[in-house]
Amino acid sequence: MTFQQLSKDILATELCTACGACELACPPGVIGFDGLEPVLTLASWTEADCGGCGDCLDVCPGADPATPAAEDRLFGRRRTVEERWTGIFSEVLAGHSLEPEVFEASASGGSLTALMRTAMSVLDVDVVLSMGRDPDEPWRAAPRLVREPSGLTDTAQSTYQLAPYLGALREVMEKSPEDTVALTGVACHIQAMRKLQAMDTEAGRWARDHVVLMLEPACSSSTRPEGTLAVIRERARVPVESVVRLRYREGDYPGDISVRTDDGEDHRVPFWQAVRDFAGSKTHRCLSCGDWMSGLADVSVSDGDPNIFAASVEGADQHKHGRVFVRTGAGAAAVAAASGHGLLAVSPVELKGLNLGLERKRNRRATYERSGTCIPLGPVPGHREEIEIVPDERWIAAPETTAEGTSADTPGRTADGAEEREGRR
Ligand SMILES: Cc1cc2nc3c(=O)[nH]c(=O)nc-3n(C[C@H](O)[C@H](O)[C@H](O)COP(=O)(O)OP(=O)(O)OC[C@H]3O[C@@H](n4cnc5c(N)ncnc54)[C@H](O)[C@@H]3O)c2cc1C
Ligand code: SF4
Ligand code: SF4
Ligand code: SF4
Numbered sequence: 271m272t273f274q275q276l277s278k279d280i281l282a283t284e285l286c287t288a289c290g291a292c293e294l295a296c297p298p299g300v301i302g303f304d305g306l307e308p309v310l311t312l313a314s315w316t317e318a319d320c321g322g323c324g325d326c327l328d329v330c331p332g333a334d335p336a337t338p339a340a341e342d343r344l345f346g347r348r349r350t351v352e353e354r355w356t357g358i359f360s361e362v363l364a365g366h367s368l369e370p371e372v373f374e375a376s377a378s379g380g381s382l383t384a385l386m387r388t389a390m391s392v393l394d395v396d397v398v399l400s401m402g403r404d405p406d407e408p409w410r411a412a413p414r415l416v417r418e419p420s421g422l423t424d425t426a427q428s429t430y431q432l433a434p435y436l437g438a439l440r441e442v443m444e445k446s447p448e449d450t451v452a453l454t455g456v457a458c459h460i461q462a463m464r465k466l467q468a469m470d471t472e473a474g475r476w477a478r479d480h481v482v483l484m485l486e487p488a489c490s491s492s493t494r495p496e497g498t499l500a501v502i503r504e505r506a507r508v509p510v511e512s513v514v515r516l517r518y519r520e521g522d523y524p525g526d527i528s529v530r531t532d533d534g535e536d537h538r539v540p541f542w543q544a545v546r547d548f549a550g551s552k553t554h555r556c557l558s559c560g561d562w563m564s565g566l567a568d569v570s571v572s573d574g575d576p577n578i579f580a581a582s583v584e585g586a587d588q589h590k591h592g593r594v595f596v597r598t599g600a601g602a603a604a605v606a607a608a609s610g611h612g613l614l615a616v617s618p619v620e621l622k623g624l625n626l627g628l629e630r631k632r633n634r635r636a637t638y639e640r641s642g643t644c645i646p647l648g649p650v651p652g653h654r655e656e657i658e659i660v661p662d663e664r665w666i667a668a669p670e671t672t673a674e675g676t677s678a679d680t681p682g683r684t685a686d687g688a689e690e691r692e693g694r695r
Contacts, residue, residue: 272320273301273310276327281307283644284554285332289455290413291462292326293437295473301326303434306494306553325471331461332555337649340464340566344598349565354650355628356621357565358597363605364574364619365594368612375426377519378573379591381614382454382485383426385569387419388608389452389483396449397442400425401435409502409516409529410495413438427519430548432492432556435459443476451481456489457564464566483600486567490627491559491634497551501544502529506537518544523590524578541582546666558638560648562628568601569594576623583669593619630665632657 280286288306293299298319302311308326341348345358366379372387373380389395402414402425411433414425436459442449455463463484466477502510506529514532519525519541527539563570574591575581581588594616596602608614632655638645639654648654 272317272324273315273326274317274320275324276308276330279327280330280332283333285644285646286330287332287458287553287555287559288432288434289331289458289462290434290437291329291331291459291466293434294439294443295325295329295466295469295471297323297325297472299440301437303437306432306434308434325469325473328469329462329466331458331465332646333644334647335458335461335561335564335649336465337461337561337564337566337647338651339468340461343468344464344566349649351650351653353565354648354653354655355562355632356595357563357570357649359565359570359595360602361596362619362621363594363596363616364591365571365605365614365616366591368615371423372426373590375423376590377426377428377487377525377592378523378571378575380426381571381592381594382487382569383422384608384614385483385485385604386416386422386452386454388604388611388613390416390419390422392607392611393452393483393604394450395452395482396446397451398422399435399439399451399453399455401429401433401454403516407510409498409510409513411498415439415441427517427525428487430493430518430544431495431498432553433495436462439477439481442480443473447476447480449480452483452485453481454485454487455567456486456492457559457561458489460484460486460564460567461561464564483604484567485601485604486563486570488563488570488572488625488627489559490562490631491552491556493548493556494551494553497548500551501527501539501547505539505543505547508537523586524573524575524581526582542579542666542669545579545582546668549662549666554643555646557634558643558645559631560635560646562625562631563595565597565649568598569596569604571595572625573627574619577626579626579666593621626665629660630662633660633665634662 293301338348365381367373367384372383398416404410404412411429411431413435512531515530517528520528527544529537571592575588
């Protein structure tokens with residue numbers, strides 16, 4: 271197997287998630303990125319140079335996230351059909367950070383940031399991989415290696431933009447291999463890291479021994495950088511060169527897109543507006559993605575509020591918080607440490623009700639499962655959901671339509687398949 275095989279099986283079929291795991295796993299380090307696309311960085315590198323290596327394809331979650339094998343290793347069992355969208359978890363809690371600056375800076379209460387701060391300040395983790403911004407183009411998403419708990423507030427909040435991510439860990443693996451690492455990442459990032467941890471290679475052994483905690487935000491889908499560019503140009507109406515800071519969930523929950531320009535002005539775009547704009551800049555891989563959460567992280571967190579789109583249109587009727595899915599022993603220990611050190615408030619919560627992002631994902635996935643196109647494997651082998659498909663536009667109908675009640679007719683079902691959707695939440 272060679273890089274050419276990866277090109278044929280993953281890139282040509284548009285199954286690449288831009289996770290960056292191939293860059294991290296490649297033994298000679300010859301994979302880099304041209305935008306979101308993995309490329310060989312040496313023009314002279316040939317198929318013969320790859321020899322018998324196939325590490326880039328082995329680690330790749332693009333076509334095969336390899337969920338059942340990872341579940342066998344982590345939980346000693348595979349998820350049931352009922353657990354298809356949640357994965358296996360020991361408990362689900364309502365959570366939010368107890369530090370005001372983290373709470374303010376966060377997407378839905380800061381549980382993830384609180385857990386990463388705990389990893390550094392209580393559990394002796396040396397470095398955290400988190401999603402930040404490119405220092406040269408501050409509107410562009412880029413991975414950040416954080417070495418001080420205080421640096422994590424800057425990387426809080428959801429980043430609705432794709433960027434090659436896991437390759438940033440190469441620096442740690444090569445320059446400070448004894449450091450322990452925690453990371454946050456969406457489903458495809460976590461799937462790739464679990465695949466890497468199972469590989470008998472130098473990178474695999476390093477990941478197994480040194481990546482000690484993985485946390486994930488739920489992910490309905492991400493967006494190409496072009497989606498953010500369109501919001502900057504067409505909604506905030508500012509030149510992209512003038513942007514010095516960009517946040518996606520700024521201010522009172524659920525927050526707005528906030529674009530700060532070099533004159534110090536903050537230009538706000540309503541979250542619901544950006545969600546609608548982003549829909550035109552999705553990849554085939556994100557649209558056909560079979561996982562809302564990988565279920566393979568130590569802890570996963572979703573919005574606590576079931577319908578963030580409606581909250582953006584009509585105002586939130588819930589306090590800002592997240593739903594914290596505790597999965598592994600390492601996850602339970604991190605939550606206990608965060609709670610015990612006064613960094614995270616948690617309380618029991620019932621897992622029921624619609625989550626807009628999950629419903630959009632289920633419906634898109636069902637559409638792709640019936641389309642006959644090349645799509646990634648789902649987490650339950652052979653299982654296909656038989657639902658009446660609701661087109662994506664109806665989940666994010668423009669506010670006028672929402673106010674008139676058209677989208678309230680949507681026959682949305684809850685994640686547990688139970689109740690008919692009532693109004694917007
Ligand atoms: C693309 C995307 C889609 C989402 N879709 C849904 C959804 O459908 N339903 C739902 O309930 N929740 C969704 N979420 C999750 C939700 O927005 C919050 O991130 C989650 O509730 C955690 O909130 P928090 O306040 O605990 O996180 P915070 O404390 O604000 O921390 C967020 C953490 O996530 C990391 N992160 C943010 N964006 C990315 C990214 N693109 N790639 C890797 N890491 C990232 C940050 O580095 C940070 O560490 C989505 C998030 C993203 C990034
Ligand atoms: S490992 Fe990730 S970045 Fe590389 S080809 Fe596969 S999905 Fe794309
Ligand atoms: S050396 Fe291995 S990991 Fe690197 S490009 Fe070739 S096959 Fe892929
Ligand atoms: S939708 Fe799937 S492929 Fe796209 S960023 Fe989210 S987890 Fe990755």
